[in-house]
Amino acid sequence: MLHLASSTDPAWAPSARDHLESILLDHAHCEKKAASTAVSLIFRYPERPGLMIPLARLAREELAHFEEVIEALRARGLEYRRLAPSPYAARLMTAVRSHEPARLLDTLLCCGLIEARSCERMGLLAEVLEDPALVKLYRGLLACEARHFDTYLDLARGEDLAPEDQLLARLEQLAAHEAAVLRETPGEIRLHGATGPLLQSDP
């Protein structure tokens, strides 16, 4: 349903659980980035009024999640702070073609795939976490991520960027790219990192 071309390595979730501060912190940054991406699309495509309200709603939800994750950090005695991002999203976006409307199509599909991967990983987290408040948080959020994947796909369809068969073929290509990017994303434990070596200097 989520069109992902790979499943996360089973070793990821236990590693993530053991580096929960990094995961929560990275997650807060991801929600912030997701909101800013939606806002930047609103700025970039004023001539596509059909995008405006759905993207604004999406950005509002991402911001509300950002707030929720900061509260979850605080409930554990931790505080939001700067964190070097995973190179995942930037590498994923290298596949976006530069000419319109392919640029918009690819951007929407890549944004959708990030939501899909977030959904998968939040599901894995919800299975291994022990804190009931965090399990509840991630169960709630994974449903939103799945809905956001649908939103991005619906926006691509609604803007008539490509015939349906071409849209699905491109989604499949980008999903293969996403799986390769994820596999090659090194190092620290991140919401969108590979399993990677467990760094002691965390994060």
Added chain:
Amino acid sequence: MLHLASSTDPAWAPSARDHLESILLDHAHCEKKAASTAVSLIFRYPERPGLMIPLARLAREELAHFEEVIEALRARGLEYRRLAPSPYAARLMTAVRSHEPARLLDTLLCCGLIEARSCERMGLLAEVLEDPALVKLYRGLLACEARHFDTYLDLARGEDLAPEDQLLARLEQLAAHEAAVLRETPGEIRLHGATGPLLQSDP
């Protein structure tokens, strides 16, 4: 209460009423810009965690207003589209000092003054508009703008950027600058424009 150093020219509101499409369209862009400014401050100041949740909430409200104004345009058979911005905000921000923490203090105070001016102008619009739906929209929004002014001032105070007397003195200076910028903002009818010549090629 709003600390503005000038009152809007009484000719502005009737002109705005007569160029309602421009005003609504400009207003939608202003809400979008306000949201993106709050998001950009979240990105710029991760080492100030006290700013994160208030700015995220503020950005969510601005996005919700953006959606409301687009719906108001649609209710009148109009659609959101590109619009050259008023130079008001960019000119206002030229007063922001480049060293921290003065940069953050000035930015928060200028953002607050934009909210204050929006509040004043929305009040004037609510008085002259005839469409009850728009009067209701602007009455609702002007209360939010006043609250946002308070939020920006509270954030400046909460971050201990300057002693209270210096903060108020700087607010007064910036308010005088805002009044000058507004007076000199030429041309088209905008939410934050001077009265200006009424252009026939609207907007």
